[in-house]
Amino acid sequence: MKIGKMTIQETEDEIVEEFEMFGDWSEKFEHIIALGKKLPSFPAELQLEENKVRGCQSNVWLTTDLRDGKIHLEGDSDALIVKGLVALVLKVYSDHTPDEIINTPLTFIQRLGLSASLSPTRSNGLDSMIKKIKFYALAYKAKMNS
Amino acid sequence: MSSAATNITPLNITSIREDFPILHQKVHGKPLIYFDNAATSQKPQLVIDRINQYYTKENSNIHRGTYYLSELASNAYEGARDAIQKQFNAEKREEIIFVRGATEGINLVASSWGRKNLKAGDDVLITGMEHHANIVPWQQICIEKGAKLKVLPVDDNGQIHIDEFESMISEHTKFISVVHVSNGIGSINPVKEMIAIAHKHNIPVLVDGCQAVPHRKIDVQDLDADFYTFSGHKVFGPTGTGILYGKEKFLEDMPPYQMGGDMIKFVSFEHTTFNSLPYKFEAGTPHISGGIGLATAFEYVDSIGRENIEAYENELLHYADEKFNEVDGIRILGNTKNKIPVFSFVVEGTHPFDIGTMLDFEGVAIRTGNHCTQPLMERFGVSASCRASLAFYNTKEEVDNFIIALNKVIKMLK
Known part of the structure; x- marks a missing residue:
């Protein structure tokens, strides 16, 4: 076990390793659903249009703030599986510097080998969520440099 | 849309399923259950073979060649038009326009008829269960012309009412565009009666027949539809x-929708004379193999028998309806008895996306989302639903297996 904060890549590798332990798809889903259930839902006052990452089929909400030069992320979704995946994206990307987020593409979702419907697409809103995180990272970076 | 109780031959589903090669495969290790027929249907081998034959032996451009192949292709394509004219009992072959799909059919009429005939203060009437393709083209031409789009309400059962329909018609109503069968909830609308009422007021009617044609024989003259797509x-x-x-x-009265080759008679840099019907509306090289394949699809459906299909699908509808209603926490949107086997549903405490995604791993293909009918979903107070839509190649056994999979998935999500 590594002491201190893991890099984005290390967290991704850890997640992929974790998923390799599961046998069939239902075990993988049970795990994702458990993660979704564990992630606290946004209070109604945060389920705002401005925090919404609109997907075709499910909604994702995202908030960001800068803490000691690192971006802290919180997220939620109305679909449980998407919420579980949001929890994983937060685990990977939250509390990293803008540079780390900008320079490290997210690969773990594809590596989990779930299905096309769970890859970051327009339909589940994950695609827009990741784009939005990158966008915030660029904006925070510009703000920090100014 | 009625079927005679006599002359019905029970379908041999095992043999019918043999005609659809795609159905015989496993998805995520489970036998495929294809319940997304309202989105698109699977193709029988006969259609696949016909398209293959076209590209193997007949491919060439139509209507212009002086050679053998072009004549072969032209005859096949125009033969397909004749077959489709017969299939729909249209009076003339000139009334059958090949389009890319109903979306283009509606856009053609909204754009060509609408632009010529609509003006400020006019109304276009649609229903609350239209597909986006029968909302947006009318909405946009109404905005352009300063006309108003009026919407006939849908009741809690997912039905529209003839008296309400009639009461919404006024001297401002210039066009009516209605869906024959709802893609969202499967309700069959009384379009023949609606057309008769509209015609009393001299208002032309377009019928969006996307979900009706796969399930029923359509006679455009009997319906007296002005447009059917x-x-x-x-x-x-x-x-x-x-x-x-x-x-x-x-x-005849409508201007061309798209300009190009094949739709013209004479072209100079200053002036063009347009071709006669149906070619006036068929600019450019068409989807030749597609048109031929479409006629073959009707040939296939006829070989099974429309009445036989309708009888079997009704049996499947009632069987599935009972099974669906037994699922704990399920709410089926629209519960009219006069419908095709389409089940739009939500399950208490679950999101449709989660259900659809997990059913995929059970080999089940259904549609989740708003089914391009956002206003209809809103009408039922949901933003999305799951939709299982069946065809005549589906079986009761598949319904049983679907329900088992659905219950398993719901249990995991709760």
Whole structure:
């Protein structure tokens, strides 16, 4: 076990390793659903249009703030599986510097080998969520440099 | 849309399923259960073979060649038009326009008829269960012309009411565009009665027949529809095909929709004379293999028998309806008895996306989302639903297995 904060890549590798332990798809889903259930839902006052990452089929909400030069992320979704995946994206990307987020593409979702419907697409809103995180990272970076 | 109780031959589903090669495969290790027929239907081998034969032996451009192959292709394509004219009992072959699908059919009429005839203060009437393709083209031409789009309400059972329909017609109503069968909830609308009422007021009617044509035999003269359109891929034909039927008197009066080759008679840099019907509305090289394949799809459906299909699908509808209603926490949107086997549903405490995603791993293909009917979903107070839509190649056994999978998935999500 590594002491201190893991890099984005290390967290991704850890997640992929974790998923390799599961046998069939239902075990993988049970795990994702458990993660979704564990992630606290946004209070109604945060389920705002401005925090919404609109997907075709499910909604994702995202908030960001800068803490000691690192971006802290919180997220939620109305679909449980998407919420579980949001929890994983937060685990990977939250509390990293803008540079780390900008320079490290997210690969773990594809590596989990779930299905096309769970890859970051327009339909589940994950695609827009990741784009939005990158966008915030660029904006925070510009703000920090100014 | 009635069927005689006599002359019904029970379908041999095992043999019918043999005609659809795609059905015999495993998805995520489970036998495929294809319940997304309202989105698109699967293709019988006969259609696949016909398209293959076209590209293997007949491919060439139509209507212009002086050579053998072009004559072969032209005859096959125009033969397909004749077959489709017969299939829909249109009075004339000139009334059958090949389009890319119902979306193009509706856009053609909204754009061509609408631009010429609509003006400020006019109304266009649609229903609350239209597909986006029968909302947006009318909405946009209304905005352009300063006309108003009026919407006939849908009741809690997912039905529209004739008296309410009649009461919404006024001297401002210039056009009516209605869906024959709802893609969202499967309700069959009384379009023949609606057309009769509209015609008392001299208002032309377009019928979006996308979900009706795969399930019922359509007679455009019996309906007295002024326009009737559908997509070929939903009726076991190729994607990118469709038909717009229009009464000759309307089509003659309408300006061309797209300009290009094949739709002209004479072109100079200053002036163009347009071709006659149906070619006036068929600019450019068409989807030749698609049109031929579409006619073959109807040939296939006829070989099974429309009445036989309807009888079997009704049996499947009632069987599935009972099984669906037994699922704990399920709410089926629209519960009219007069419907096709389409089940739009939500399950208490679950999100449709989660259900659809997990059913995929059970080999089940259904649609989740708003089914391109956002206003209809809103009408039922949901933003999305799951939709299982069945065709005549589906079985009761598949319904049983679907329910087992659905219950398993719901249990995991709760």
